[in-house]
Amino acid sequence: MKISQLDQLTDVAACPRLVVKVGSALLVGGDGAPRRDWLAALVAEIAAARAGGQEVIVVSSGAIALGARKLGLAKGGRGSLSDAQAAASVGQIALAGLWAELLAAHGLTAAQILLTLEDLEDRRRYLNVTATLGTLLAAGAVPVINENDSVATQEIRFGDNDRLAARVGQAAGASAVLLLSDIDGLYDRDPREPGAQRIPVVRGVTPEIHAMATGGSSSGLGSGGMTSKLQAAEIAEFAGIALAIIDGQPVSPIATALQADRGTLFLPRGRKQARKAWLGGKMRMRGLVRVDAGAASALTRGSSLLAAGVTAVEGEFQRGDAIAVLGPDGQTLARGLSEYDAAECVRIMGRPSRDHEATLGYAPRSALIHRDQMVLL
Known part of the structure; x- marks a missing residue:
């Protein structure tokens, strides 16, 4: 009821x-x-x-x-x-x-x-x-x-x-x-x-x-x-x-x-x-990532956030920290737990997943933020 x-x-x-x-x-x-x-x-x-x-x-x-x-x-x-x-x-x-x-x-x-x-x-x-x-x-x-x-x-x-x-x-x-x-x-x-x-x-x-x-x-x-x-x-x-x-x-x-x-x-x-x-109720974000229009659209359809759609990384955060996802207009689209720390996000942002292993030196994770660890706002 x-x-x-x-x-x-x-x-x-x-x-x-x-x-x-x-x-x-x-x-x-x-x-x-x-x-x-x-x-x-x-x-x-x-x-x-x-x-x-x-x-x-x-x-x-x-x-x-x-x-x-x-x-x-x-x-x-x-x-x-x-x-x-x-x-x-x-x-x-x-x-x-x-x-x-x-x-x-x-x-x-x-x-x-x-x-x-x-x-x-x-x-x-x-x-x-x-x-x-x-x-x-x-x-x-x-x-x-x-x-x-x-x-x-x-x-x-x-x-x-x-x-x-x-x-x-x-x-x-x-x-x-x-x-x-x-x-x-x-x-x-x-x-x-x-x-x-x-x-x-x-x-x-x-x-x-x-x-x-x-x-x-x-x-x-x-x-x-x-x-x-x-x-x-x-x-x-x-x-x-x-x-x-x-x-x-x-x-x-x-x-x-x-x-x-x-x-x-x-x-x-x-x-x-x-x-x-x-996650939706968390008040403190450790950092944020900005994404392009394509990534923003994919998020609304229930997709995970891939590094290829990220245009900027801000803040000092570690893997597992809560971060905000901002769209091209600066509005917050989602919150989620990052699969990478901030420095790694900077290195792989804008790059397709196939390039991540060569960039990072280890097999990449499936997403920068997995949809199961993310809530849309």
């Missing part, structure tokens, strides 16, 4: 497993203290969903904001990387304790998981996350996940929990991801402008949809904005997962939004084979 409308997010038949993302501005007040009453009402909604048979995973921001208050750090703890890491170290204890206390009041066990980008970009670690989530849910626990900001650096961080939530949804095999925001969906322009219209359903995140987004977080507490939410929607699309944005500010926000049918629902594409869904 595929999700096609907003209120199906609480329908166990349509959505047996749901990821709920909570932003900093919702969980933490302007004074840096947790909004306990609001959070208690949300936890009651989660408990009701669990009682009805729906499995729920929480992706919760708020550690940096809570820690900054305790440490007395300026700018909400985001003045520098070291401030953010210190604030997260202190705040994560408070955040986990808060969720554990409120869930326990409903007889539910909270399970904390802290992740970095590499935990979901590396295939083996990704599968470990999948296994852990499955075991926790089978045992009746409610996983509460956050980025591991105490150790994450700019190079190994998601940077916002919207995209983390989408990747967690993919790893968990969820049916949908629900982003609780400080706005009730995607608008066709800045929602503060007169005449701005909310878009209730999006069928594919296109360049036109991206053009509607505004970048920053209006609260000053979080790190995301509508742009990050659209990137999360793209990750969910590739995994065949629905994603919705609703206004998280009211008390009992899920029931309030769904009863009023206010939000934006991004419809999923067909669910891909697990490895290709993982």
Whole structure:
């Protein structure tokens, strides 16, 4: 049963497993203290969903904001990387304790998981996350996940929990991801402008949809904005997962939004084979290759990428690394795992396969990127 409308997010038949993302501005007040009453009402909604048979995973921001208050750090703890890491170290204890206390009041066990980008970009670690989530849910626990900001650096961080939530949804095999925001969906322009219209359903995140987004977080507490939410929607699309944005500010926000049918629902594409869904959702590419029109056309017909169609190689990557494939117009056509390192790609690009052995000194592989290790975008 595929999700096609907003209120199906609480329908166990349509959505047996749901990821709920909570932003900093919702969980933490302007004074840096947790909004306990609001959070208690949300936890009651989660408990009701669990009682009805729906499995729920929480992706919760708020550690940096809570820690900054305790440490007395300026700018909400985001003045520098070291401030953010210190604030997260202190705040994560408070955040986990808060969720554990409120869930326990409903007889539910909270399970904390802290992740970095590499935990979901590396295939083996990704599968470990999948296994852990499955075991926790089978045992009746409610996983509460956050980025591991105490150790994450700019190079190994998601940077916002919207995209983390989408990747967690993919790893968990969820049916949908629900982003609780400080706005009730995607608008066709800045929602503060007169005449701005909310878009209730999006069928594919296109360049036109991206053009509607505004970048920053209006609260000053979080790190995301509508742009990050659209990137999360793209990750969910590739995994065949629905994603919705609703206004998280009211008390009992899920029931309030769904009863009023206010939000934006991004419809999923067909669910891909697990490895290709993982590839489609990867956020960091080690490099890229540019291809000619002939190769671009062949890719759309399901062919592997041959070196003969490659016109340029960029980046420093090794065999097995994820790289992007760009067409003649500069648009990204695909992502895949390279069968060669960057230096080898430079040597064989534009050359037919029959010349590869003489060029490389060993028998060539069947393709630069095999179609089984590639996903079209």
